[in-house]
Amino acid sequence: MANTRNTSESQDSQEPQHKPRSSQESRTDDDNRATARRPKPKPMEVLREARAQFAELTGLNVESVTSFEQTEDGWSLEVEVLEITRVPDTMSLMASYLVELDSEGQLAGYRRLRRYERGRADAHRPGGR
Template identity: 65%
Template sequence: MANTSNTSKAQSSRSSQSSQKESGESTSSDKRDSDTADRRPGAMEVLRRARAQFAELTGMTPESVTSFEQTEDGWALEVEVLELERVPDTMSLIAGYQVELDPDGELTGYRRVRRYERGRADAHRRGGP
C-alpha cells in the first residue's frame, strides 16, 4: 500500500507542476535552472579563471594579458608568459599564447603565436614597402 500512496503523491506532484507550467507559474527547480542559464561569468571572472587554467595546463604563469574579447563562441585572449629565464633579464624568452574559452569561461584551447626576447620590441612598418 505504501507504494500506491507514494505513486499517487508523485503523480499529483507532476500534474501540479505541469499545470503550473501551463499557467506560467514556475517551480523552484525551474528558477534554479533559469538562474544558472542566465548567470554567465563577467569579464574579470573569465580572466582570472583563464589565467589559472592556463597555468595549470602549461606550468607557466601568465605575466600579462595583452588582448581580451568576447566572441561568438565564447572568449579569446592573448597572454604573455616567461618561457625561458636568462641573465640578463632582457635576454629572457617571452611567448605570446592565444587562448580560447567557451561562453562559461572554460579553457577550450591555446596555441603559441609568437616568441621573442624580453628586450626586443615588435618591428613596425610604416606605410611603404
C-alpha cells in the same frame, strides 16, 4: 476472485509504459537546467579563471594579458608568458599565446603565436608594410 486479479493485472498492463531514460539523456537534461540557472560569468571572473587554467595546464605563469574579447562561442584572449629565464633578464624568452574559452569561461584551447626576447620590440615597418 480469480477474475478480479486478472482484471487488475490486465488494467495494469494497459497503463502506458514509460521508457527508462538513458544516463546520457539524464545528464544532458541536468546540464541544460544547470546552464539555464547559472548566471553568465563576468569578464573579470573569466579573465582570472583563464589565467589560472592556462597556468595549471602549461606550467607557465601569465605575465600580462594583451587582448581580451567576447566572441560568438565564448571568449578570446592573448597572454604573454615567460618561457625561458636568462641572464640578463632582457635576454629571457617570452611568448605570446592565444587562449580560447567557451561561454562558461572554461579553457577550450590555446596556441603559441610567437616567441621573442624580453628586450625586443615588435619590428616597425615604415608605411605599414
